Amino acid sequence: MARVKVLDKEFETSIPEQTILEAVDRVAGKINADLSDKSPLFVCILNGAFMFAADLMKRVSIPCQITFVKVASYEGTGSTGKVKQLIGFNEDIKGRTVVLVEDIVDTGVTIEGLVAQVRSLGAADVRIATMLFKPQSCKKDVCPDYVGLDIPNDFIIGYGLDYDGYARNLRDIYTLIK
Numbered sequence: 001m002a003r004v005k006v007l008d009k010e011f012e013t014s015i016p017e018q019t020i021l022e023a024v025d026r027v028a029g030k031i032n033a034d035l036s037d038k039s040p041l042f043v044c045i046l047n048g049a050f051m052f053a054a055d056l057m058k059r060v061s062i063p064c065q066i067t068f069v070k071v072a073s074y075e076g077t078g079s080t081g082k083v084k085q086l087i088g089f090n091e092d093i094k095g096r097t098v099v100l101v102e103d104i105v106d107t108g109v110t111i112e113g114l115v116a117q118v119r120s121l122g123a124a125d126v127r128i129a130t131m132l133f134k135p136q137s138c139k140k141d142v143c144p145d146y147v148g149l150d151i152p153n154d155f156i157i158g159y160g161l162d163y164d165g166y167a168r169n170l171r172d173i174y175t176l177i178k
Contacts, residue, residue, distance in 0.1 A: 004174055006167045011157055011174035015149065020131070020159055020173065021055065023148035027129055028059030030146055031099065038097040038125075039063045043089075045114065046070040047168065048103035051160035052131040052148070056101060067091050071110055094122035099146075103160045104132040106153070108140030115142065131159070132173075 002013045031040075039062070044053035046068050057066060069089060098118050105111050111128055118126050129146035137153040157163050158170030167174070 002172070003177070004167070004170070006157060006163050009163060010177045011167075012177055013172050014154075014156065014175040015151075015159075015173035017159075017171040020148070020171075023131065024052065024055045025059060027131075027146045027148050028056055028061075031056075031129065032059075032061050034145075035064075035097060035099070035127075036062050039065075040097040040099050040127075041091060041093060042066040042099045042101050042129075043114075043118070044068045044101045045103070045110070048160045048162065049101050049131070051168070052103055053101045056129065065091075069114070071114070089117075089121065093118060095124050097125040097127070098123045099127045099129050102128065102130040102144075104134065104156075105130045105142065105144055106134040106137045108138045108142040111144075112140040112142050132156070132161075 004011050042053065042057065042064055044050060044066060047070065053066065067090065100111060100114055100118065102111055115126050115128070127146065128142065128144040130144045131148040133144055133147045133150050134153050135150055155176040156173050157167040158173045160168050161173070162168045
């Protein structure tokens with residue numbers, strides 16, 4: 001396994017790029033089938049979901065739109081438990097099918113807050129598409145509709161996920177070596 005050092009921590013490859021892209025293909029196929037008559041609005045949650053959203057949108061073949069919101073709930077290697085919204089919604093989502101595109105759902109705090117916000121803005125239907133899901137660490141009652149891969153409760157980087165802002169550009173996903 002390849003190893004990388006990011007700041008003061010070492011990581012090893014846990015999910016290679018090919019496995020990631022196969023998972024994106026599966027998610028896109030399911031979205032294309034489920035939402036073929038909906039013309040959904042995809043909402044990419046920045047910063048982490050940008051790579052997943054880009055790859056996903058290349059594979060979504062139904063009429064759709066995409067927009068971006070920016071939230072933060074992590075510092076270093078841990079969740080703060082609080083969600084700060086840095087860039088909010090600009091589109092009118094009343095009556096729309098909205099697909100929240102997330103890099104990872106672990107505690108569920110961020111996605112739960114965004115689902116509530118989108119519903120309060122009048123969305124007709126809210127779906128969650130996440131590249132990665134940590135079912136063992138999810139503390140909220142959220143169930144993603146589209147999951148690329150279930151993963152254990154480890155700290156990971158790469159493919160949009162970061163450690164203090166670094167390593168988002170890595171094509172593979174890496175796990176922290178303890």
